[in-house]
Amino acid sequence: MNRKVAICAVAQIKNEPDIWYQRFQGMLFDCFESIVQQTGVGFDMEKGIRNVITISDDVFDARTISDNGMTDVVGAHFLGEEKIAQDGLNALGYAMACILSGHDDLILVIGHCKESQAESRNMCTNLAFDPFYCRPVGLDFLNASAFQARAYMARSGVTEAHLAKIVVRSRQNAAKNPYARENPPVTEQEVMASPMLADPIRQLHQYPVTDWAAAMLVCCEERAREFTDTPVWITGFGSCMDSYFLGDRDLAGNFALKNAAERAYARAGITDPKTAFDVVELNDASAYQLPMWAEGVGIADEAGGGAWIDAGGMDRYHVNLSGGMLAGNPVMLGGLARAMEAVLQLQGKAEGRQVEGAKRALAHGTTGPAGQHHAVIILEN
Amino acid sequence: MRKDFDVSDCYVQEGKLALPYSYFAGRVGSTFITTLRDQRRILGVRCNTCGKVFVPPRQTCERCMEDIRNNWVTLSNTGEVVNYTVVNYDDRHLPRKAPFILALIRPDGADTPMVHILEGIEGDKVQPGLKVKAVFSEKTTHTILDIDHFEPVA
Ligand SMILES: [Zn+2]
Numbered sequence: 460m461n462r463k464v465a466i467c468a469v470a471q472i473k474n475e476p477d478i479w480y481q482r483f484q485g486m487l488f489d490c491f492e493s494i495v496q497q498t499g500v501g502f503d504m505e506k507g508i509r510n511v512i513t514i515s516d517d518v519f520d521a522r523t524i525s526d527n528g529m530t531d532v533v534g535a536h537f538l539g540e541e542k543i544a545q546d547g548l549n550a551l552g553y554a555m556a557c558i559l560s561g562h563d564d565l566i567l568v569i570g571h572c573k574e575s576q577a578e579s580r581n582m583c584t585n586l587a588f589d590p591f592y593c594r595p596v597g598l599d600f601l602n603a604s605a606f607q608a609r610a611y612m613a614r615s616g617v618t619e620a621h622l623a624k625i626v627v628r629s630r631q632n633a634a635k636n637p638y639a640r641e642n643p644p645v646t647e648q649e650v651m652a653s654p655m656l657a658d659p660i661r662q663l664h665q666y667p668v669t670d671w672a673a674a675m676l677v678c679c680e681e682r683a684r685e686f687t688d689t690p691v692w693i694t695g696f697g698s699c700m701d702s703y704f705l706g707d708r709d710l711a712g713n714f715a716l717k718n719a720a721e722r723a724y725a726r727a728g729i730t731d732p733k734t735a736f737d738v739v740e741l742n743d744a745s746a747y748q749l750p751m752w753a754e755g756v757g758i759a760d761e762a763g764g765g766a767w768i769d770a771g772g773m774d775r776y777h778v779n780l781s782g783g784m785l786a787g788n789p790v791m792l793g794g795l796a797r798a799m800e801a802v803l804q805l806q807g808k809a810e811g812r813q814v815e816g817a818k819r820a821l822a823h824g825t826t827g828p829a830g831q832h833h834a835v836i837i838l839e840n
Numbered sequence: 841m842r843k844d845f846d847v848s849d850c851y852v853q854e855g856k857l858a859l860p861y862s863y864f865a866g867r868v869g870s871t872f873i874t875t876l877r878d879q880r881r882i883l884g885v886r887c888n889t890c891g892k893v894f895v896p897p898r899q900t901c902e903r904c905m906e907d908i909r910n911n912w913v914t915l916s917n918t919g920e921v922v923n924y925t926v927v928n929y930d931d932r933h934l935p936r937k938a939p940f941i942l943a944l945i946r947p948d949g950a951d952t953p954m955v956h957i958l959e960g961i962e963g964d965k966v967q968p969g970l971k972v973k974a975v976f977s978e979k980t981t982h983t984i985l986d987i988d989h990f991e992p993v994a
Contacts, residue, residue: 473842480847521857585933590863591873592896595983596955597927597934602942605925606955657925657942658963702902706944706953707894710923 464555465683465690466838468497469799471673474640474787477575478670483520486672487571488532494567494674495534498686502534508676510539510563512554514547514570516791518583521576533569533674543570546742547673547795548824548834552696554677564679571672572789580668584790587828593704600744600790601665603705603828605657608747610711612659615750616765619659622746623647626663626785628773629743633782635811636800640669640787664746669787673799689806694819695729695837697722705829716755716823716833723821727837732757738804738820739776740797743783744790748830752823753778756835780804780812794824798836805840868909872897876986880976882915884950895950896984916948918993921970923953926963935985939963945972945990956984960991 470493472478472486494500501507511533515525522528526542533540543550547570554566577583584600611617627647633639645663653663676686683690699718702708720732729735739758743749750764750772758776759767772778779785781800784793801820803809819839826832865873872883884893885908887901894901899909924943927934934940941963946953958972970992977988 479852480845480850521855579931579933581929581931582933590861590983591865591869592984593955594933595935595981595985596942596957597931597936598942598955599931599933601929602925602927605927606923606942606944609923609925655926655928657927657929660925704896704952705955706922706946707902 462559463680464558464693465678465680466675466693466802467678467683467686467690468494468676469673469802470494470497471638471799472671473638474669474671476640476668476670476787478573479575483571483573483672484529484532486670487529487569487674490569490672490674491533494676498676500565500676500686502538508534508538508565508567510541510557511535511567511569512541512543512550514543514550514568514791514795516544516572518586519572519574519577519790534567545791545832546824546826546834547792548798548822548836549698549794549826551675551677551693551795551798551836552698552834555693555696558677558679564682566677567674568677569672569674570792570795572791573670574668574789575670580790584828598828600828601660602657604745605660606705607710607829608659608745611747611751611764614711614762615754616763617747617750617768618765619651620647621750621765621768622664623650624768625746625749625773626650629779629782629785632780632812633786636781636786637810639782640667642667642786660745660747666744666784667787669789671789671792671796673792673795675799675802689840691802691805692839693836694839695723695725695727696834697724697726698832698834700832701830703831710829711751713751713755716752716825716830716835719833719835720756723835723837729837736819736821737777737814737817738780738801739778740781740800740820740822741779741783742793742797742823742825743779743785744793744825746785749773749779749783749785755833756821756823777814780809780814794822794834797824798822798838801838805838866899868897868899871912873982873986876984877980877982880917882917882947882974882987884913884915884947885909886911886913892951893949894952895947895954913949915950917974919945919947919950919972919990921958921966921968921972922946923968924958924966941966943990954984956987957989958991959989
């Protein structure tokens with residue numbers, strides 16, 4: 460990647476269980492105002508933002524073209540607006556491509572999801588499946604993950620005790636993140652005694668229902684310093700979509716994530732992921748996914764997730780100091796949240812969870828049942 | 841909730857999306873569904889390049905890009921459990937009251953397991969490799985639920 464793309468500013472509201480008292484437009488507008496305030500960016504056709512990329516999900520919003528009712532509050536009124544209905548990390552990759560192509564200088568990436576609006580998150584994700592073979596038997600993202608958790612734990616030596624450790628650590632880390640969902644601290648015993656939802660996944664292994672919105676200003680290299688003194692550079696991006704049917708996939712094998720990571724590493728010139736990153740943020744919607752994705756991006760040995768946790772891998776590689784998705788981000792935004800945290804770390808703005816002198820970070824996002832699609836982004840300061 | 845937020849006079853509207861649809865199953869899917877419904881046979885398709893037999897059936901092998909739509913094979917009504925989970929929560933989209941078992945079941949003669957309901961065994965007794973057979977439903981739903989469930993081979 461010869462030309463570079465900068466993230467100049469990030470803005471977010473706090474992750475909460477139920478933002479019933481604010482419409483998603485209001486949540487977005489809070490983020491929008493923060494970006495404008497931080498950077499002074501405008502929306503004129505000459506020098507301003509001409510294109511906004513939004514992230515939203517029709518089913519969670521219960522309205523199709525879920526972006527059409529918000530263009531005015533995200534600065535897209537009478538301008539370009541495009542929507543990503545996938546994890547928000549892909550919106551960041553798309554913004555990068557818009558800028559690298561020379562089509563745009565500046566892109567606002569802005570997304571929201573109110574998981575609390577639907578009576579049942581699992582009913583929403585059941586609709587991600589086809590109506591002939593998978594939807595009728597009741598597949599949703601939770602029970603699909605349960606198949607993957609069983610396959611992965613059998614292969615990697617990850618045990619129920621490891622999962623408990625991951626959950627406890629997530630909540631401890633999230634307590635240092637002012638934007639994280641406020642969850643009561645838990646003990647490993649409490650995690651292991653929490654109700655079994657779809658074995659081996661227990662209630663506390665699964666990310667809680669969460670509402671959130673976030674935004675980023677993405678800019679070409681030439682103009683980045685107009686908006687910030689601390690640009691964070693996108694130096695690599697890769698993504699990969701696995702097969703649709705669960706039975707077609709090696710559920711424990713990380714096929715798509717390995718491909719996504721390799722593609723990002725090739726762009727960023729990374730040959731050894733174990734020494735490459737000061738901060739790693741992985742999109743762990745369920746506890747088993749943290750070591751699994753760590754294997755997939757190559758910071759843990761293949762099939763060695765359990766031993767990697769025992770050897771202190773989560774802290775050694777500074778994985779999910781934000782608390783991770785496990786602490787609570789809505790679906791569609793788990794990966795964008797990871798990138799937000801990586802940016803804050805690389806700007807030195809991560810406060811009580813700051814990794815001193817962080818130079819390079821990996822952020823990961825996933826979309827679809829049991830990690831069907833993965834995206835990996837490499838960020839540097 | 842943010843402490844400074846004024847929530848006086850806030851109204852929350854209750855709503856619902858309930859929208860009937862007609863979905864074409866595709867030609868390959870149509871053959872699979874109608875054969876299951878009318879003949880109680882489970883069909884797969886074979887890729888002649890890699891030899892893999894897919895169920896549910898598809899038009900193209902995802903690895904070889906070969907057109908496999910006409911390479912029908914009748915699979916056995918028996919198979920084996922490859923993976924499973926005991927679903928322990930109730931919800932409107934689920935086909936059974938909790939607890940019930942969802943399993944990845946590979947019909948004999950196929951290479952790809954498919955997800956279906958497993959009955960006739962306690963969740964803590966299920967092991968990968970368990971031999972099971974299809975039990976067809978009394979009444980058709982024109983979906984994969986024309987197999988009502990799988991159960992262990994006696
Ligand atoms: Zn083939």
